[in-house]
Amino acid sequence: MTTTNSRFNRRDMVYIAIFGTLWGLAEATLGALLHLLHVPLSGAILASIGMSIILIARRLNDRRGSTLLMALLAASVKMLSFSTVKLGPFVAILLEGMLLELVLSLMGTGSMAFLVSALTTAAYPILQSVATKSILFGKSFVPVILDLVAGFSERIGYQAGWWVLGIYLFLHLLIALAAAGFSWILLKRRDNQTEGFSP
Amino acid sequence: MKLWRSRRFWLALLVLMALLNLRVCPLAISIGILAVAHFFNPGTWRPLRNIRFWIVISLLVILVPLFTGDLESRFLGMRYSQAQLDQMLLMALRGIDVFLLFQILTTDLDSRRARQVLERLHLSQFDILFTISKESLPTIRSILKARTSQFRARGGRIQVRRLIPYAGTILQDMILLAEQLSGEEQLPDVPEYGQLVKEAGETPTLILVCADPGAGKSPWVNGLYEHLEAAGKSIGGIVSLKVRESEDSWHHEMQDLLTGDRQPLNTMDNLPDTRKAGKFSFYPGAFQWGCERIRKAVGASWVIVDEVGIMELQGKGLHAGLSALDDAARGHVVLTLRNSLVDRFQDQLPDLWPQLAQRPRIVVQLPKTLAALEGLDSQQ
Numbered sequence: 242m243t244t245t246n247s248r249f250n251r252r253d254m255v256y257i258a259i260f261g262t263l264w265g266l267a268e269a270t271l272g273a274l275l276h277l278l279h280v281p282l283s284g285a286i287l288a289s290i291g292m293s294i295i296l297i298a299r300r301l302n303d304r305r306g307s308t309l310l311m312a313l314l315a316a317s318v319k320m321l322s323f324s325t326v327k328l329g330p331f332v333a334i335l336l337e338g339m340l341l342e343l344v345l346s347l348m349g350t351g352s353m354a355f356l357v358s359a360l361t362t363a364a365y366p367i368l369q370s371v372a373t374k375s376i377l378f379g380k381s382f383v384p385v386i387l388d389l390v391a392g393f394s395e396r397i398g399y400q401a402g403w404w405v406l407g408i409y410l411f412l413h414l415l416i417a418l419a420a421a422g423f424s425w426i427l428l429k430r431r432d433n434q435t436e437g438f439s440p
Numbered sequence: 441m442k443l444w445r446s447r448r449f450w451l452a453l454l455v456l457m458a459l460l461n462l463r464v465c466p467l468a469i470s471i472g473i474l475a476v477a478h479f480f481n482p483g484t485w486r487p488l489r490n491i492r493f494w495i496v497i498s499l500l501v502i503l504v505p506l507f508t509g510d511l512e513s514r515f516l517g518m519r520y521s522q523a524q525l526d527q528m529l530l531m532a533l534r535g536i537d538v539f540l541l542f543q544i545l546t547t548d549l550d551s552r553r554a555r556q557v558l559e560r561l562h563l564s565q566f567d568i569l570f571t572i573s574k575e576s577l578p579t580i581r582s583i584l585k586a587r588t589s590q591f592r593a594r595g596g597r598i599q600v601r602r603l604i605p606y607a608g609t610i611l612q613d614m615i616l617l618a619e620q621l622s623g624e625e626q627l628p629d630v631p632e633y634g635q636l637v638k639e640a641g642e643t644p645t646l647i648l649v650c651a652d653p654g655a656g657k658s659p660w661v662n663g664l665y666e667h668l669e670a671a672g673k674s675i676g677g678i679v680s681l682k683v684r685e686s687e688d689s690w691h692h693e694m695q696d697l698l699t700g701d702r703q704p705l706n707t708m709d710n711l712p713d714t715r716k717a718g719k720f721s722f723y724p725g726a727f728q729w730g731c732e733r734i735r736k737a738v739g740a741s742w743v744i745v746d747e748v749g750i751m752e753l754q755g756k757g758l759h760a761g762l763s764a765l766d767d768a769a770r771g772h773v774v775l776t777l778r779n780s781l782v783d784r785f786q787d788q789l790p791d792l793w794p795q796l797a798q799r800p801r802i803v804v805q806l807p808k809t810l811a812a813l814e815g816l817d818s819q820q
Contacts, residue, residue, distance in 0.1 A: 258572035392507035
């Protein structure tokens with residue numbers, strides 16, 4: 242599947258604006274709620290919701306560069322929804338947009354692109370978390386955690402540490418795949434309804 | 441403001457220098473950094489009160505010494521590594537201090553200034569996007585709020601089966617909004633009033649005006665009323681008027697088209713022992729008033745009833761008035777109803793009002809508009 246490479250017309254701009262705003266609103270409202278309720282894996286949940294909106298918007302209006310602009314808009318909406326600026330979420334949304342722009346520009350908007358987007362989204366919060374924690378706690382953070390997993394497995398047995406880590410990674414993957422599948426079903430459902438109205 | 445004249449810059453530099461020397465006296469330096477952060481803005485260390493912040497630190501300080509390194513020390517019968525505990529305490533203090541440094545750098549940055557920076561960047565086409573976003577934001581909010589209220593009103597557990605139609609409806613709303621803003625929405629043809637009158641001719645006809653809630657059925661029939669009045673036709677019946685009390689509350693009134701009299705129909709206040717639909721309680725006697733006014737209109741050349749809802753299809757509400765029309769009306773009958781009820785209405789019509797069912801029928805489909813999306817609240 243190919244992407245149209247041209248300047249954005251009025252329709253493109255409106256689609257980017259509507260879905261970018263929707264993403265920003267979801268981040269601002271749902272993000273605050275998840276944070277308030279201390280929901281585990283909230284980063285993965287928010288990233289997957291963002292991916293879902295990106296995939297739908299891109300499929301409806303397949304323009305190269307649109308995802309990046311959507312991310313910039315969503316990040317701005319989220320940043321300006323607070324009375325003071327929070328740079329962390331701004332950067333996180335922008336990075337997610339850049340990664341998915343890359344995937345969708347290279348692969349189009351077919352089922353394989355949805356799958357790769359899900360894998361990217363699953364990996365992204367983990368990488369972001371590792372990068373943030375390494376900045377906070379130092380470069381030995383990752384080796385310390387791996388030592389902990391190994392030590393835990395040795396003391397408890399049954400490879401328990403690796404199982405916990407594996408389940409943590411699997412949950413990220415599951416959330417992202419579910420979100421991509423959800424978007425795919427929604428789009429197919431819409432396609433079928435649209436076909437129903439065709440002459 | 442020049443960078444080197446800002447308090448934020450100098451305090452951040454001070455904290456950075458302290459951080460680089462953290463190993464010299466970790467606890468004292470960390471307390472000093474906390475004091476500097478507090479002096480700059482007490483809000484900087486507020487996020488430290490969040491339990492999430494301490495999860496990773498607890499993981500490091502408690503679990504790492506228990507499971508890694510040489511477990512040569514004992515505490516409450518548990519073996520742990522003192523060397524690992526010291527290293528983890530240092531890591532934890534570093535984590536807190538680096539976090540405070542970022543907080544000093546970013547806390548209290550004015551969002552208005554950030555907006556100015558974004559505007560000053562003159563990113564290609566971004567300012568246009570931002571303007572569209574600002575203009576569409578209230579509508580998007582309104583759609584999300586209304587759809588979520590609908591979803592919650594249906595009750596039950598959150599299940600994927602229910603989430604898909606919910607998200608699908610929001611998706612359709614967003615697409616509709618985008619298409620309308622980009623000017624590509626194909627609006628259905630709505631007949632002009634004159635054209636409708638001509639099409640109805642002299643044969644008594646049943647005219648159904650169908651639309652989504654809030655799409656403008658009442659304004660449309662008001663326009664028809666004015667057109668018919670100007671043409672010298674006799675018009676009777678009732679129309680519903682939405683009377684807004686505040687941003688979040690409103691009620692409906694019925695207006696008699698023959699006399700202009702009004703009667704309150706419902707209220708959002710919880711009236712005891714009255715009929716209820718959604719968040720509205722209906723005034724006792726309101727429907728009886730409506731039915732009487734419809735009965736008085738049977739001789740008019742045009743009778744309008746705005747609107748026929750689920751209660752009328754269940755033999756309640758204005759059902760008796762409509763039955764009077766069925767028996768005695770000689771002119772055209774105009775009924776408004778929601779799109780979601782059209783099929784059910786057409787199925788039940790022969791049983792409920794057989795004379796009306798035999799009339800020639802004209803269906804006026806009003807387009808879905810942004811007003812309809814924004815007016816979704818009104819159906820809750």
